[in-house]
Amino acid sequence: MTDLTSFIAGLPKAELHVHHVGSASPRIVAELAARHEGRSPVPADPAALADYFAFRDFKHFIELYLSVVDLIRDDEDVRMLTYEVARELARQQVRYAELTITPFSSEKRGIPAPAFCEAIEDARRGAATDFGIDLRWCFDIPGELGVPAAEATLRIALEQQPAGLISFGLGGPEIGVPRPQFKPVFDKARAAGLHSVPHAGETTGPETIWDALRELGAERIGHGITAAQDPELLAYLAEHRIPLEISPTSNLRTRAVASLDEHPLPAIVAAGVPVSINSDDPPMFGTTLEEEYAVAARLLDLDAAGVAELAKAAVSQSFLPPEGKAALLAEIAAYASA
Numbered sequence: 579m580t581d582l583t584s585f586i587a588g589l590p591k592a593e594l595h596v597h598h599v600g601s602a603s604p605r606i607v608a609e610l611a612a613r614h615e616g617r618s619p620v621p622a623d624p625a626a627l628a629d630y631f632a633f634r635d636f637k638h639f640i641e642l643y644l645s646v647v648d649l650i651r652d653d654e655d656v657r658m659l660t661y662e663v664a665r666e667l668a669r670q671q672v673r674y675a676e677l678t679i680t681p682f683s684s685e686k687r688g689i690p691a692p693a694f695c696e697a698i699e700d701a702r703r704g705a706a707t708d709f710g711i712d713l714r715w716c717f718d719i720p721g722e723l724g725v726p727a728a729e730a731t732l733r734i735a736l737e738q739q740p741a742g743l744i745s746f747g748l749g750g751p752e753i754g755v756p757r758p759q760f761k762p763v764f765d766k767a768r769a770a771g772l773h774s775v776p777h778a779g780e781t782t783g784p785e786t787i788w789d790a791l792r793e794l795g796a797e798r799i800g801h802g803i804t805a806a807q808d809p810e811l812l813a814y815l816a817e818h819r820i821p822l823e824i825s826p827t828s829n830l831r832t833r834a835v836a837s838l839d840e841h842p843l844p845a846i847v848a849a850g851v852p853v854s855i856n857s858d859d860p861p862m863f864g865t866t867l868e869e870e871y872a873v874a875a876r877l878l879d880l881d882a883a884g885v886a887e888l889a890k891a892a893v894s895q896s897f898l899p900p901e902g903k904a905a906l907l908a909e910i911a912a913y914a915s916a
Contacts, residue, residue: 585882586871590909591890592674593856593867595665595823597718598750599647599720600859601677604628606672607861610649610659617793620645631862634834636781636832640751642655645860647683656697656833657790671908674712674898676775678747681734682719682727695738702742714897715743716775719760721750728763736770744897747800748776748790757789761773764794770856773797773897775823780834784808796820798895803829803853806842816850826873828866830857830902886914 583887602610611622621630623710627663633639650656684694704711706836717735719728726782746767747878748760757778764774777800778790784804788811790796802822808861815822824843831834847853855874857867875885893906 582875582882583868583872583883586868586875586885587671587888588913589671589871589889589905590913591670591672591867591871592854592891592896592898592906593672594676594741594854594892595825595856595858596667596675596677596745596797596867597652597859598660598663600862601666601857602659603666603861604663606662606666607649608644610646610655611792613655614651615827616647618649619644619847620649620717627861628681628864631864634830636751636834639832639862643859644683646862647680650684650686650689651687653689653693653697654881655693656689657701660698660701660713661704664701664709664711667867668705668711669711672831672867673909674714674896674902676714676745676896678716678749680718680731680749682731682732683720683725685730685734691734691882697732697851699740699742708752712898712902713742714745715740716745716747717743717772718749718852719763720752721748721749721752721755721777724755725759725763728760732763732767735767743772745775746775748778748794749800749861750777751782752777752782752786753893760795761793766908768795770836775800777801778816779804780829783823783833784811791820794826798823801825801834803834803842803846806845806849809849812846812849812851815852821852821854822846823856824853825832825856825858826870826877827863831863838873838877843874847878852891852895854895855888856892883914886910 604627608624611620719731773793775798776790779787780801798821799822857870888908
């Protein structure tokens with residue numbers, strides 16, 4: 579396994595499901611907490627953050643996640659967070675990442691949308707130059723705040739049109755947040771050329787995934803692990819080549835699965851459904867993208883060649899332009915054969 583670990587460490591990668599604030603490492607969170615000390619429950623000591631991020635359940639995770647969101651008070655915080663997240667990803671040989679960003683949360687906390695978008699774009703350009711990583715944005719609806727938040731997210735997307743914006747998502751709790759209510763907003767986002775990538779089927783059953791497909795025009799599904807409960811849905815995803823963005827440790831930490839050994843990834847892959855491996859909110863879940871590849875390798879009994887195919891799958895399922903895909907696929911192939 580040591581050889582496979584080092585192979586994974588050097589493997590060029592793409593990540594398709596990773597959250598902006600949720601990617602803040604203890605170093606980044608502690609720096610933000612220190613900037614706003616006395617105004618937040620988040621500890622400014624990196625060593626204390628592991629205990630702080632001990633979630634009881636998904637609801638508790640959302641509460642703690644939002645406490646970190648509260649640390650993002652101005653556009654300089656946004657710029658620093660985005661640039662440093664890119665640094666952490668690039669250290670893992672991530673060449674391309676679609677970062678899920680919730681601009682409504684920042685606007686609600688007083689950061690004007692133009693300043694927010696300028697900050698992420700400035701960080702995107704800096705990260706490309708300094709770290710060789712290509713960042714793109716998925717603007718994400720905080721589903722628990724309903725249709726008004728969805729409409730505001732769409733407004734920000736269409737008015738600001740940051741150069742890195744490629745997709746439109748839906749996150750937050752699934753329970754009590756029906757997907758069909760967001761259809762009109764997703765229709766408008768798709769008409770504007772944005773790809774549809776909602777979360778579905780993490781903490782709710784297969785019907786939520788069906789809703790994401792039928793009502794929201796989903797091209798990829800965030801999580802989607804309860805598809806394994808519905809053979810008809812698995813067959814549909816496989817036939818129509820609709821990928822699931824799988825994050826095993828995230829599913830364990832939010833109690834969506836009882837143990838990694840019970841994770842439905844093998845059943846989903848056996849059904850022919852395309853998947854990518856992702857880290858979701860890696861520091862908050864005590865993981866990295868490298869560790870998620872190692873987990874997937876164990877669950878799927880993969881050797882180095884199999885792991886390289888997982889990396890290629892993420893590239894193929896990404897929204898990179900064809901020339902970008904070809905270049906990154908070639909880099910992965912060259913690495914795997916070296």
